[in-house]
Amino acid sequence: MEPLCILNTIRKNSNSVQGFSQLNKAFDSRVRLGLMAILVVNDWVNYKDIKENLSLTDGNLASHVSSLERIKYVEIKKQFIGKKPQTSYKATKLGRKAFADHIDGLEKVLKGQ
DSSP, X not given: OOHHHHHHHHHHOHHHHHHHXXXXXXXXXXXXXXXXXXXXXXXXXXXXXXXXXXXXXXXXXHHHHHHHHHTTSEEXXXXXXXXXXXXXXXXXHHHHHHHHHHHXXXXXXXXXX
């Protein structure tokens, strides 16, 4: 289907438009999308596991986590395990809701509902 045909289909279907309006700019980045996908299905996830699973650099992960923390979608916990520092992340209730709404919007747009 050509791009204009897809747009016409979306315009004709009010649920697709509604789905599009549910998309959250905070999850435009594949890194933030991946990060939230990991966090919504787990309780606390440590820094190393996220970094490895998403193949990120330290700076890249820190930057994206900071963005999500600033809008209260992610909570950060810093602690010591023995003498080693450990940083863990958790999706907040607000973050879980925003992510679920985003995924719902994506599904509506893709299914043309």
